Amino acid sequence: MDGFSGLLHGFGVALxxxxxxxxxxxxxxGILVGVLPxxxxxxxxxxxxxxxxxxxxxxxxxxxxSMYWGALFGGSTTSILFNIxxxxxSVATTFDGYPMAQNGRATEALSFxxxxxxxxxxxxxxxxxxxxxxxxxxxxxxxxxxxxGVYFLAFASFVxxxxxxPLKAAVSIALGFSLAAVGMDSVSGSLRLxxxxxxxxxxxxxxVAVIGLFGIGELILTIEDGLKLDGIRAKITPRxxxxxxxxxPKHWATLLRSxxxxxxxxxxxxxxxxxxxxxxxxxxxxxxxxxxxxKGEPDGVIAxxxxxxxxGTSAMLPMMALGLPGSATAAVMLGGLMIWGLxxxxxxxxxxxxxxxxxxxxxxxxxxxxxxxxLATVPLFASILRIPFAIIGPLIVVVCFIGxxxxxxxxxxxxxALAFGVLGYAFKKLDYxxxxxxxxxxxxxxxxxxxxxxxxxxxxxxxxxxxxxLVTSLMLLGLVLLFWPLLGALRQRLRxxxx
Amino acid sequence: xxxxxxxxxxMAALLAVIGIVTIIGALEYGVGWSPSxxxxxxxxxxxxxxxxxxxxxxxxxxxxxxxxxxLWAGQAFLKPEQMRLVLGFTLPILGLVVASLMLGLYVGMxxxxxxxxxxxxxxxxxxxxxxxxxxxxxAYLLIERVFKVAMLKGPLEAFLGL
Numbered sequence: 332m333d334g335f336s337g338l339l340h341g342f343g344v345a346l347x348x349x350x351x352x353x354x355x356x357x358x359x360x361g362i363l364v365g366v367l368p369x370x371x372x373x374x375x376x377x378x379x380x381x382x383x384x385x386x387x388x389x390x391x392x393x394x395x396x397s398m399y400w401g402a403l404f405g406g407s408t409t410s411i412l413f414n415i416x417x418x419x420x421s422v423a424t425t426f427d428g429y430p431m432a433q434n435g436r437a438t439e440a441l442s443f444x445x446x447x448x449x450x451x452x453x454x455x456x457x458x459x460x461x462x463x464x465x466x467x468x469x470x471x472x473x474x475x476x477x478x479x480g481v482y483f484l485a486f487a488s489f490v491x492x493x494x495x496x497p498l499k500a501a502v503s504i505a506l507g508f509s510l511a512a513v514g515m516d517s518v519s520g521s522l523r524l525x526x527x528x529x530x531x532x533x534x535x536x537x538x539v540a541v542i543g544l545f546g547i548g549e550l551i552l553t554i555e556d557g558l559k560l561d562g563i564r565a566k567i568t569p570r571x572x573x574x575x576x577x578x579x580p581k582h583w584a585t586l587l588r589s590x591x592x593x594x595x596x597x598x599x600x601x602x603x604x605x606x607x608x609x610x611x612x613x614x615x616x617x618x619x620x621x622x623x624x625x626k627g628e629p630d631g632v633i634a635x636x637x638x639x640x641x642x643g644t645s646a647m648l649p650m651m652a653l654g655l656p657g658s659a660t661a662a663v664m665l666g667g668l669m670i671w672g673l674x675x676x677x678x679x680x681x682x683x684x685x686x687x688x689x690x691x692x693x694x695x696x697x698x699x700x701x702x703x704x705x706l707a708t709v710p711l712f713a714s715i716l717r718i719p720f721a722i723i724g725p726l727i728v729v730v731c732f733i734g735x736x737x738x739x740x741x742x743x744x745x746x747x748a749l750a751f752g753v754l755g756y757a758f759k760k761l762d763y764x765x766x767x768x769x770x771x772x773x774x775x776x777x778x779x780x781x782x783x784x785x786x787x788x789x790x791x792x793x794x795x796x797x798x799x800x801l802v803t804s805l806m807l808l809g810l811v812l813l814f815w816p817l818l819g820a821l822r823q824r825l826r827x828x829x830x
Numbered sequence: 831x832x833x834x835x836x837x838x839x840x841m842a843a844l845l846a847v848i849g850i851v852t853i854i855g856a857l858e859y860g861v862g863w864s865p866s867x868x869x870x871x872x873x874x875x876x877x878x879x880x881x882x883x884x885x886x887x888x889x890x891x892x893x894x895x896x897x898x899x900x901l902w903a904g905q906a907f908l909k910p911e912q913m914r915l916v917l918g919f920t921l922p923i924l925g926l927v928v929a930s931l932m933l934g935l936y937v938g939m940x941x942x943x944x945x946x947x948x949x950x951x952x953x954x955x956x957x958x959x960x961x962x963x964x965x966x967x968x969a970y971l972l973i974e975r976v977f978k979v980a981m982l983k984g985p986l987e988a989f990l991g992l
Contacts, residue, residue: 382977498884498891502845505880509852512874516859519870524855547923554919555912721951726965728923729939733969736935737979745927745982753920760907761841779873787867 338460341688344389345696353390354397354693358701359708361401366409366712368720369550369727371418372402373659373769377541378734380667388671389689395667396647396690397697399660400452403603403643404705405712407444407636412437412563412713420603420639423611427624427631434627437565441709442575443629444636447586449702450579451637454590455597455644456694463680463691466652470677475784476795478653478676480805482778484812485655486767488599491815495764503758507768510535511775518783530743537666537772538738543751544758544765545659546731550724551756565713567706582633585614589634593641598649602658602766603642610638644694651687652677654777659766662773835892837907842889849882922946934984936966 344350364375376395383391406418411428424444431440473481490500513524514534525531579586589610596606614634615624624631646657647664654675656662668675673683680687715723735748758765771778789795796806852874860869908916922942930938940962947958973979983992 382979385978496888498887502881502884502888505877505884506845506848508877509848509874509881512856512877516870519859519866521859521870523859523870524852524874526851526855551916551919554915555908719951721953722947722961724919725922725943725946726961728926729943729965729969732926732930732939733935733973733981736982737973737977740980740982742931742982745930749923749927752923756916757837757841761838763841782873783867791863791868 337464337684337688338692340684341690341692344685344689345393345692350390350393350693351696351700353394354697354700355704357394357397358401358404358697358704361398361403361701362405362408362705362708362712363401363715364398365402365405365407365418366715367723367727368409368415368553369546369724370730371406371545371549372399373541373663374545374549374731375402376660376663376667377538377545378730380538380663380670381734381737381739383667384670388668388673388683389686391667391671392664392686392690393693393697395664396694397701399643399664400640400697400701401705402660403640404445404448404701407448407639408441408705408709408712409716411440411444411632412565413716415716420607420643421635422604423607423635424632424639426611426635427626427628430625430627431629431632432563432565436627437563438567438571439575439629440627440632441565441567442572442706443579443632445702445705446572446576446579447582447589447633448636448640449698450586451590451593451639451641452644452698452701453695454637455594455641456691456698458594458641458645459648459691459694463648463652463687466648467677467680470652471681472801473677475781475788476798476802477805479778479781479785480796480802480809481653481655482774482781484805484809485599486771487809487813489764489767489770491812493605493764493767496762497816499761499763500767503764503768504771507771508775508778510540510768511537511772512779517776518780530741533739533741535747535772536738536744537769538663539735539744539747540751540772541659541663541769542731542735543748544755544769546734547728547748547752548755548759548765550727550731551752552759553720554724565709567709572706578629582630584617585630585633586637588613588617589637590641593638593643594645596638597642597645597657599657602646603639606638606642607635610634640698644698647690647694651675651679651690654774656770656773659769662766662770666773831906831910832908832913834905834907835896838892839889842885842892846882846885846889849878849880849885852878852881918950922950930982932984934987935982936970937984937986939969940966 361375364370375398379395379398383394402418406416406421407424410416410421410424411432414425414429416422416425428440428444486504489504490497493500513531515532516523522532592610592613593606596602611631611634614630615621618630620628646661649655649657650661650665656665665675673679732745732748735744738744755765785795797803856871856875856878859871861871861875862869922945926938926942929941943965944958944962947953947961948955973981
């Protein structure tokens with residue numbers, strides 16, 4: 332099924348009252364987790380996922396993706412009104428959003444943020460609609476070595492490009508793969524890395540890891556900062572929104588550039604956070620009002636928001652077509668797909684077109700619903716943040732542990748959630764990146780299978796990864812990215828000696 | 831005060847140990863070649879090696895500047911007042927886990943909420959009690975009634991026949 336007819340079919344699947352209701356619920360829950368400190372999109376989706384195990388996969392993915400969109404919007408709200416990014420990807424929004432709010436332009440800043448975020452999201456979905464058929468055709472030619480090549484490329488780009496110290500990124504990734512290997516091995520049936528502990532037989536759930544690393548770890552960090560919430564009040568009237576919307580076309584260059592940056596970073600696993608920073612930097616460089624950046628320049632809100640959302644949506648493309656998530660939240664959803672019994676990857680488009688196109692269609696609708704809802708409910712959600720953290724904090728802790736237990740009903744997971752929480756706190760403070768660890772835990776088995784299948788095909792020779800132009804270029808590109816920091820250091824060392 | 835280099839070194843050491851444990855665990859299942867492909871331990875074995883080697887390198891990077899004083903100077907990982915805040919938040923969570931495992935999650939969360947609100951934040955007893963009692967009740971309605979998922983229960987629930 333190609334783009335257009337697929338999309339029409341998808342709208343047929345997505346446009347039911349049941350699904351639209353789920354979108355509304357998902358978006359509202361998403362705004363809530365986006366607004367609350369310690370609960371972000373990856374963590375919110377992880378908490379909700381166990382409750383969808385019994386749902387129909389189409390309904391479940393609509394609920395979860397809508398929550399994702401809502402969380403992205405919620406994160407921007409707190410960035411602008413409280414100078415507290417609800418999500419790492421909305422840090423860049425604080426640079427100009429909060430000053431705008433301080434100058435009495437809170438409504439304008441929020442409207443700019445939501446409208447440009449909506450624009451970015453729609454560009455992302457359009458891209459998915461246009462490219463998914465083509466990517467799938469391409470990916471159907473893949474066999475095990477190519478899939479391993481794609482995984483290798485993704486993780487190499489984390490080491491080389493994520494901005495985290497490369498050796499620490501490498502530790503995170505390898506640790507994630509090791510954790511994924513704990514428990515029953517799906518190929519041989521052996522019980523790996525359990526050391527005789529029965530509680531480890533079923534493995535370590537990536538959901539518990541997300542709840543600990545992102546949720547509890549984030550809360551401890553928040554506490555450490557000695558949180559002072561001093562928000563700016565904003566009331567949004569339809570007329571204000573309309574007035575801001577009329578100004579949007581003036582910012583077409585920023586919108587377009589940021590969408591391109593966002594889509595690129597979403598499809599290659601750079602993720603929304605890197606996209607928003609990069610886009611902010613570019614907007615500043617190209618702006619005629621460069622000196623105004625950081626003091627409340629609308630372009631400084633539009634750029635990171637557009638990129639953040641286009642990256643968030645376009646990250647769904649590699650997730651569905653290649654089984655390779657472009658962000659931590661997409662990784663959690665990918666894990667969900669597998670739990671619902673779906674097989675992410677190119678065959679998903681062939682076997683379950685209703686699911687894939689229903690999801691894509693729901694992304695159009697969900698984002699429109701999200702923009703409308705977030706504009707309508709901002710004052711309400713902002714007032715939640717005025718509840719003292721002394722109450723909110725322990726309540727979020729309780730929600731996290733309820734979530735950790737509902738994943739599998741295992742008491743041991745409570746200990747794991749706490750351990751991951753402390754680890755996540757320390758990792759964040761010491762610049763160990765967390766997203767690649769989650770990605771590695773989710774696709775650990777698939778990557779390992781791809782490696783083992785390749786080895787079986789080649790009877791143990793690594794040469795199979797150089798056996799055709801496609802896999803060779805994937806591996807070469809991966810190696811270049813992997814050693815990119817080393818090349819950079821080498822260049823730096825050579826330069827002074829020449830001078 | 832915990833200095834940054836101490837934290838870096840401690841984390842590197844912990845991760846190196848995890849790497850070694852992974853390698854030992856992988857060796858149990860063979861890391862070589864079998865007639866049906868790579869043995870089950872092979873993949874975790876190499877991952878353990880990456881964790882170990884990269885952590886040793888990270889540890890050295892943390893420790894070497896000590897020979898040249900001044901490089902890490904003054905970089906704190908945790909200042910004393912931060913430490914108090916962090917422990918004050920984390921230790922009650924430990925209490926929540928222990929209490930929940932013994933008494934079930936509902937009772938555990940009620941005790942935890944009441945404890946943190948009253949003892950730590952000097953919240954009025956009646957208000958705190960209200961929050962501590964309504965939260966488990968709402969959780970029960972949402973989790974067990976709406977979503978029909980069983981929660982970790984203890985002696986109180988058994989006594990009430992839930």
